[in-house]
Amino acid sequence: MTGQPTVLLGVTGGIAAYKSAELLRGLQKAGMDVRVIMTDAATRFVAPLTFETLSGHAVHTGDLLRADSTIAHIEEGNAADLFVIAPLTANTLAKMANGLADNLLTATYLAYSGTVVAAPSMNTNMWNHPATQRNVATLREQGVFVVEPGAGELACGVYGSGRMAEPDSIVAEVKHRLQVVRKTDLRGMRVAITAGGTREPIDAVRYMGNRSSGKMGVALARAAFDRGASVDLIKANIDLPRAPGVREHDTPTARAMYRKVMDLLPDIDILFMAAAVADYQAIDTAAGKMGKSQDHLSVRLEPTADILCEVATERRDGQFIVGFAAEFGPEGLSRSREKLKRKNLDMIVFNDISRSDIGFNSDYNEVIILTPGGESKVGRAPKETVAEIILDHTAREVRARRGEFLPVT
Numbered sequence: 001m002t003g004q005p006t007v008l009l010g011v012t013g014g015i016a017a018y019k020s021a022e023l024l025r026g027l028q029k030a031g032m033d034v035r036v037i038m039t040d041a042a043t044r045f046v047a048p049l050t051f052e053t054l055s056g057h058a059v060h061t062g063d064l065l066r067a068d069s070t071i072a073h074i075e076e077g078n079a080a081d082l083f084v085i086a087p088l089t090a091n092t093l094a095k096m097a098n099g100l101a102d103n104l105l106t107a108t109y110l111a112y113s114g115t116v117v118a119a120p121s122m123n124t125n126m127w128n129h130p131a132t133q134r135n136v137a138t139l140r141e142q143g144v145f146v147v148e149p150g151a152g153e154l155a156c157g158v159y160g161s162g163r164m165a166e167p168d169s170i171v172a173e174v175k176h177r178l179q180v181v182r183k184t185d186l187r188g189m190r191v192a193i194t195a196g197g198t199r200e201p202i203d204a205v206r207y208m209g210n211r212s213s214g215k216m217g218v219a220l221a222r223a224a225f226d227r228g229a230s231v232d233l234i235k236a237n238i239d240l241p242r243a244p245g246v247r248e249h250d251t252p253t254a255r256a257m258y259r260k261v262m263d264l265l266p267d268i269d270i271l272f273m274a275a276a277v278a279d280y281q282a283i284d285t286a287a288g289k290m291g292k293s294q295d296h297l298s299v300r301l302e303p304t305a306d307i308l309c310e311v312a313t314e315r316r317d318g319q320f321i322v323g324f325a326a327e328f329g330p331e332g333l334s335r336s337r338e339k340l341k342r343k344n345l346d347m348i349v350f351n352d353i354s355r356s357d358i359g360f361n362s363d364y365n366e367v368i369i370l371t372p373g374g375e376s377k378v379g380r381a382p383k384e385t386v387a388e389i390i391l392d393h394t395a396r397e398v399r400a401r402r403g404e405f406l407p408v409t
């Protein structure tokens, strides 16, 4: 892709069509040239003139018979770097899943060979209907990146899932998909990634936790999926948009995370332990809410299972295990090397958590990747970029062990 990326925005006939104008502006602010295509139903919610004025381009609408030069419009679509459809109604979603091409938008989808991002929007019951869920799964199999709808109050007054994702999230997804360098070096591999921070209950309402947001682990999960891996994200207390195509498992505590990792371990090729797992848990968890009657409160703690140490004893030949080291201060580098050995890891990623501009809950990280035979520094960069570099190193090591050598990029 050279110069300004061109994005084709498809708008279908749902109430969330009004949000597509905001989405268009967001895409433009992110440096994209946006062309718009609408279904007839969409034009009843928002006039094409709105999109024409905002985009600075003619808007194509209608069915195939009425469109004066359908082929030319479809070709214009094909020239786009990415096709984003938002909102995507249940009806158009079903047509796309089944290869129907009865209007300009669905015909363009069928003829388009580039990256497609779709943001469904519909009533909760329609979204939850098995037919829709089947169609969404089919779209994913067709390679569409689905930005899942959120929960909230819908236009019909009902509270539930189905509300179109916020324009900001859709813009972030489009940016991410445009920036991805299409590498396929993890194709055929199964990758598990832990992310987020575990919370260990003290009583029915309180817990001990940490500041991990899960951003580092989710960035790895997205990037690994893009490179062709089959990905399981084992997540603890993360409040981030779902990573399209990634299987997610909720493991709020260290114990739950331990069980899920050990459960998946026999089937995976690569494990990334990016989660901040609690080192201690309460021995007794009070059933209700502990009262304020005492001057002092002692909570008796016991160590949690060290997941990576357990993995070290259970792992089979050919598996590649990557730990992270959250260390305080630059001298943490030598402690990270010690962890690499003690936990029998193939790689460890050191980040200095004394800094507020990287690491915990930041969008950025700066790391040193350690292997038994080497060390490589990655300067401060968005976590998405750091994830790509970690995966470059991982894929190269894994392939080399299999006797397949990848070019250095």
Ligand code: PMT
Binding pocket: 195, 196, 211, 212, 213, 214, 215, 216, 217, 254, 273, 274, 275, 276, 277, 278, 279, 304, 305, 306, 307, 308, 309, 322, 323, 324, 325, 326, 327, 339, 351, 353, 359, 360, 361, 362
């Ligand atoms: O989630 P973000 O906000 O994006 O922040 C990212 C991060 C800073 C949390 C991440 O980059 C990171 O450093 N993760 C590891 C945090 C951690 O627990 O480090 P540690 O040095 O305490 O543990 C070393 C390794 O042992 C880690 O891979 C950890 O997952 C693992 N561990 C720890 C405890 C335990 N009981 N079992 C484990 O397997």
